[in-house]
Amino acid sequence: MKLEDLLKKCPECGSQDKKAVRKIVDNHNAHAVLDAFKCDNCGFIFEKHEPQEDEKSEIIKKLNKL
Numbered sequence: 001m002k003l004e005d006l007l008k009k010c011p012e013c014g015s016q017d018k019k020a021v022r023k024i025v026d027n028h029n030a031h032a033v034l035d036a037f038k039c040d041n042c043g044f045i046f047e048k049h050e051p052q053e054d055e056k057s058e059i060i061k062k063l064n065k066l
């Protein structure tokens with residue numbers, strides 16, 4: 001998300017406050033993946049991140065299976 005997008009007002013309620021929502025990776029409490037940017041007031045989702053398959057995520061999946 002670009003800086004200009006972070007400064008935009010929410011189309012639902014007009015608030016400029018946003019929250020980055022992260023998901024904790026199983027069995028790795030110190031590692032989290034960005035999930036979405038949401039409005040603090042109404043919960044409108046500005047941007048939803050789709051997980052990308054890369055070498056790191058493949059290794060984490062293998063470790064979680066053990």
